[in-house]
Amino acid sequence: MQKESESYMYNMTLNCEYKMQHKDVEIVNHLKYIEVKKGGEVVASFDPVNIDRNSLYIWVGLSPNGKMILFTTSDQGTFVCNLKGDILYRLGKGVNATNWWNNRYLVGMEDKDNGVEFIKSKLVLVDIKTGEKVAIVTDEYISVYPCAKKPFVEYFTLDNTKHTIKIKVK
Numbered sequence: 001m002q003k004e005s006e007s008y009m010y011n012m013t014l015n016c017e018y019k020m021q022h023k024d025v026e027i028v029n030h031l032k033y034i035e036v037k038k039g040g041e042v043v044a045s046f047d048p049v050n051i052d053r054n055s056l057y058i059w060v061g062l063s064p065n066g067k068m069i070l071f072t073t074s075d076q077g078t079f080v081c082n083l084k085g086d087i088l089y090r091l092g093k094g095v096n097a098t099n100w101w102n103n104r105y106l107v108g109m110e111d112k113d114n115g116v117e118f119i120k121s122k123l124v125l126v127d128i129k130t131g132e133k134v135a136i137v138t139d140e141y142i143s144v145y146p147c148a149k150k151p152f153v154e155y156f157t158l159d160n161t162k163h164t165i166k167i168k169v170k
Contacts, residue, residue: 019100022066025083029060034069036083046085049076059096065103072098078108080128089128097145104128105169107136107148109155118142123155125169136167 020027028035034057036044048071051057055075062069063080068088072078077093091098091106098108106128111121122139123146126132136153137143143163146155154164 019062019064020060022062022064025062025066027060027062027069029057029071031056031058033057034060034071034085036069044084048081048085048087049073049079051075059098061099063100063103068103070098070100070106072096078106089131091126091128091131095124095126095133098126099146099148101125101148101150101169107146107153109144109146110139111142111144118144118158123153125167137165 024039026037028037032051033045033047035042051073052075055073057071057073060069060071067083069081069083070078071081078091078095078098079087080089080091081087095106095108095110098106101107104127106126108124108126109121110124110133112119119142120139121142121144122135123137123143124133125136137155142158143155144158146153151166151168152164153167154162156162
């Protein structure tokens, strides 16, 4: 039987669809490895950070230009790699539920939990080249699971209310 809190968190994560295809490039997340297809044919299959047996690839998404893959592992954090699996940027732990804003910036959440529920969370814009983070929603309210839908970012608060803000990136 599913706990109420599990159902509650699942509903909030339905907020965002991760882009998995751009023109003829498609990525497939198999949880333990990532596959790249071009024109329907598998051209690469890789485990870019050699995850351990208890970890998974999550929040996997293809960049808007179709040249980079964003992913997070539960044990090592967030990374960006090319279509061959070579790591381009190591963003580390601390920013979760990331998704592409454009080819340089990600939207994500810096959250803390007590093992059961969120106790703090703010939304951030992350520069993949520098690692610099800028808060776009502070942790005054616990804001979770952002979704970039330019020029807007949608997210939830813990009362399961969906919010939308408009941001401008220079």
